Amino acid sequence: MIYDPSIHHRRSLRLQGYDYSKEGAYFVTVCTRNRKCLFGNITDKEMTLNDAGRMIRSIWQEFPERFPNIDVDKFIIMPNHIHAVFVIICTGTGKSEPCVHNHDGPNGTLPDTVGRILQAYKSITTDEYIKGVRQWGWEPFNRKLWQRGYWDHIIRDEKDYNRIWEYIHDNPANWQNDPLNSL
Secondary structure: OOOOOOOOOOOOOOOOOOOOOOOOEEEEEEEEOOOOOOOEEOOOOEEEEHHHHHHHHHHHHOOOOOOOEEEEEEEEEEEEEEEEEEEEEOOOOOOEEEEEOOOOOOOOOOOOHHHHHOOOOOOHHHHHHHHHHHHHHOOOOOOEEEEOOEEEEOOOOOOOOOOOHHHHHHHHHHHOOOOOOOO
16 A cells, blocks of 8 residues: 555654653553563563563663663563653753754654654664574564554653552553453
C-alpha cells in the first residue's frame, strides 16, 4: 500500500507543545511487538527474568553512562513490557528548563530527550536480543522486538510519583488483571 497522508496519519501521544528535554521525571512504558512475552514469567506474583530479561535490565541500568544527563530510578521488566521512571538532569540550566542542544538539522529526534533515550534503548536491546537468538537460542521475534512508539507520562509532583512507584512495584502481583497481559 502506498502512503497517503490524507488517510494514513498517526496521532502523536506526546503532550503538544511540551519540550521533552526539560529537566524532570518521566514515567514510560514500552511493549514488545504484539505483546509477545519474551523476558520471563510471573510466578507466585513475582517476575522471574530469563536471560533476555536480564539483558534488558542490564542495558537499562547502564544508560546513565550513555546519557549522563539522566538518572534511572524505578524500573520493572514484565514478560512483555517494561515500566521505567527516569529523571532528566540539565546541568547548567535552571530547574524545569530545556537542556541545551547541539542539533544541526531540522529532522530526527533531538538529543537528550525522552524520545532519543527510548529510541536508543530500543535499538540497543533489539541488537542484543538478535545476538541472543543467534548465539543462545532465545525465542525469535517477527521483524521488530518493540512496538512502535511508547507511552509516557510527565511526573508532576510527589503524589504522582508515589502513585506511579506503587503501580510499578505492584505490577507483577497484578499481572492477571494487567491490560498488557496478552495471555
